[in-house]
Amino acid sequence: MFDRLYVMLMKEFLELKRDRWAMFRLIVPMIIQMLVFGYAATFTVYHVKTAILDLDHSQASRSLISHFVATSHFDVVDVATTQSAITRDIDHDEAVIAIVIHAGFNQDLENGRSAPLQVIVDGTNSNTALIALGYISQIVTQFSASQVSTLPFRGKPSISLQGISLQYQPWFNEGLNDRWFFIPGVIGTLTLMQVVSLTAFAIVREREVGTLEQIMVSPIRPYEFILGKTIPFFLIGLGDIALVVAFGILWFHIPFVGNPWIMLLGASLFLLAALGMGLLLSTFSQTQQQAFALNFFFVNPFFILSGFAFPIAAMPKLLQWFTVINPLRYFLVVIRAVFLKGVGLAVLWPDMLALTLLALVMLTISVLRFRKSLD
Amino acid sequence: MATGEVMAGKSDNTNVDVKSTDAAPVTVRAHGLSKSFGALKAVNNIELTITAGEIFGLVGPDGAGKTTIMRMLAGVLSPDAGNIEVDGVDVIADPEQAKLHLSYMPQRFGLYEDLTVAENIFFYGELFSVSRADRLARSQELLKAAGLADFQKRLAGQLSGGMKQKLGLICALIHTPRVLLLDEPTTGVDPVSRREFWGILYNLRESGVTIILSTAYMDEAERCSRLALLHAGEIRYCDTPARLKATMPGVLLAIISANPRALREALTGQTGILGVLLMGDRVHVRVDDPAQRIPEIRASLANHHVDITLIEQVVPGIEDVFVALLDTEKVT
Ligand SMILES: Nc1ncnc2c1ncn2[C@@H]1O[C@H](COP(=O)(O)OP(=O)(O)O)[C@@H](O)[C@H]1O
Ligand SMILES: [Mg+2]
Numbered sequence: 018m019f020d021r022l023y024v025m026l027m028k029e030f031l032e033l034k035r036d037r038w039a040m041f042r043l044i045v046p047m048i049i050q051m052l053v054f055g056y057a058a059t060f061t062v063y064h065v066k067t068a069i070l071d072l073d074h075s076q077a078s079r080s081l082i083s084h085f086v087a088t089s090h091f092d093v094v095d096v097a098t099t100q101s102a103i104t105r106d107i108d109h110d111e112a113v114i115a116i117v118i119h120a121g122f123n124q125d126l127e128n129g130r131s132a133p134l135q136v137i138v139d140g141t142n143s144n145t146a147l148i149a150l151g152y153i154s155q156i157v158t159q160f161s162a163s164q165v166s167t168l169p170f171r172g173k174p175s176i177s178l179q180g181i182s183l184q185y186q187p188w189f190n191e192g193l194n195d196r197w198f199f200i201p202g203v204i205g206t207l208t209l210m211q212v213v214s215l216t217a218f219a220i221v222r223e224r225e226v227g228t229l230e231q232i233m234v235s236p237i238r239p240y241e242f243i244l245g246k247t248i249p250f251f252l253i254g255l256g257d258i259a260l261v262v263a264f265g266i267l268w269f270h271i272p273f274v275g276n277p278w279i280m281l282l283g284a285s286l287f288l289l290a291a292l293g294m295g296l297l298l299s300t301f302s303q304t305q306q307q308a309f310a311l312n313f314f315f316v317n318p319f320f321i322l323s324g325f326a327f328p329i330a331a332m333p334k335l336l337q338w339f340t341v342i343n344p345l346r347y348f349l350v351v352i353r354a355v356f357l358k359g360v361g362l363a364v365l366w367p368d369m370l371a372l373t374l375l376a377l378v379m380l381t382i383s384v385l386r387f388r389k390s391l392d
Numbered sequence: 393m394a395t396g397e398v399m400a401g402k403s404d405n406t407n408v409d410v411k412s413t414d415a416a417p418v419t420v421r422a423h424g425l426s427k428s429f430g431a432l433k434a435v436n437n438i439e440l441t442i443t444a445g446e447i448f449g450l451v452g453p454d455g456a457g458k459t460t461i462m463r464m465l466a467g468v469l470s471p472d473a474g475n476i477e478v479d480g481v482d483v484i485a486d487p488e489q490a491k492l493h494l495s496y497m498p499q500r501f502g503l504y505e506d507l508t509v510a511e512n513i514f515f516y517g518e519l520f521s522v523s524r525a526d527r528l529a530r531s532q533e534l535l536k537a538a539g540l541a542d543f544q545k546r547l548a549g550q551l552s553g554g555m556k557q558k559l560g561l562i563c564a565l566i567h568t569p570r571v572l573l574l575d576e577p578t579t580g581v582d583p584v585s586r587r588e589f590w591g592i593l594y595n596l597r598e599s600g601v602t603i604i605l606s607t608a609y610m611d612e613a614e615r616c617s618r619l620a621l622l623h624a625g626e627i628r629y630c631d632t633p634a635r636l637k638a639t640m641p642g643v644l645l646a647i648i649s650a651n652p653r654a655l656r657e658a659l660t661g662q663t664g665i666l667g668v669l670l671m672g673d674r675v676h677v678r679v680d681d682p683a684q685r686i687p688e689i690r691a692s693l694a695n696h697h698v699d700i701t702l703i704e705q706v707v708p709g710i711e712d713v714f715v716a717l718l719d720t721e722k723v724t
Contacts, residue, residue, distance in 0.1 A: 021519055028504065036506060227501065227502030236520060
């Protein structure tokens, strides 16, 4: 059997070598998408136009305003003195956010009472508004922390304030941090798309050109053919992951604090599942064109329902159930954890187990279907 | 043709006792073979008995079931009913063993277009575990016969249609099969390549290989040792080309006219005319009694103002026979 597998692999790599564009197609789209995602797909918001209505005119209110002026997330466009001025700013799109400091703000703080702060947001762009709200609460937390020794803010005990501010710190305080969150996700997503489509296309092409029927009348066994077709893409997938990981570390300076072997294990399991998906897809297509169309409909849901950008916990129950069979979901957990948290198998074993099961199930189903499709 | 086993000396496992030429052994036997696709009976209760050294032709219109029969004989499609024996191997029970004895070249042979001629041959040779010495000897010989010896470094994708088809044949023959199944191997192939292709087939027959081929070309059908005329999944007639011609009812006349369509119009339905067939610039007319009918035809055509330049009795081609036999069936 090894002779036939060997010659099959030799043929695959020879074809790949002959294909002048292969290297280009394998690498360039990955790098470009990395760059696009790395720079464009960011939750960080800068220069939110902000109006502030200060009705307190106190030491504390001016100090709070200076916190807003100091950060590049907000551009304070107007420090108003009347409510109507604020309303006009929002209506005329001059400000997206208005902060109202009520009279008595200073007084409340000094008396240890909760000091209410009113925030008006233009909800037309809910995403920006939510993100900005997040920043506001950080700034306020910081502000209150700076006053905390003598002045408890919002009536919360100082300990919990300290706790909150510590929790926020690594995620949001530095503007690059959501890129840290995105790039590992991009790596998993791009690899999935690449490997599924490459595998499906390569097999469908043999069907379309007629070589599949031809070699099925030779003594080659279906599993030899499948191995011959998938091993190269397994290696290519690993190479792809290594490439983009290196790119993320060197170009975007994403920290890689975890164990590379854990990453390799997760990546291998994930790739096996992806190969199974590609093989499965190939059994539904007679031509490369069909495979192309299918690939689009097939891979997109896996991408959207992976937790890549949209939190799984916020999805309807039905879609949450779907994410259970989505290998990308688990791989994203693994890759983000290895990159950013450096945790090991003690924490990641459920995800690794899920990936193993998915890889087994996907490969079994697709191999069975593939064998049937040969008739 | 010096086949692989002469050079091999060692890897002589699959073809031990095939050199008997006098009493040619039966190499392909199909019994009660049927296959349906849904409600469509693509192949219906076929019987085939083919001996070593035959070139057996399957002829029939598109959709007659030629490809389906080939695929079942090759063991890639399982029949609904019936059994198949190829070179002593039960194809249905042991398709893997049968693969070593036969070679099947589908209607469109799958070549790897990014690989060279030599690499394609190497690949198929390795799949069949042909030893290196065997492969080199056999491929040199086949490449020479196919006129491809100078193109070994050329990518398969850059070959002409005829060359691709010949390369396909070489790949199919690299493991020295005892039975060769060719599905319309020369469709769309230029005449020179076709001649070389047939040269290889004749050589193979000399060495005792059984060849089964389907063809749409009637001149190729005439070169077969026996023909099966297929229609709607059934074999209607099966015999040598000469005997099939003899069974054709009536006598064939060829008429040349500037207006063959009008000629056909004029003659169709006339008494004594058994069939009218357009053959390019001429018309083949089948009659019961030429001595009586030729004058009648001349008179009738004069009546219809159809000018003719020639009318003569000709030997029927296989296409005439085929159409005539199927026509006769329809009437009865
Ligand atoms: N896989 C298939 N599924 C459904 N119908 C098929 C299939 N293969 C062949 N047929 C049908 O069976 C009949 C015989 O086809 P085929 O053997 O290819 O004929 P031929 O080779 O003589 O042109 C045709 O009507 C064809 O449409
Ligand atoms: Mg056919």
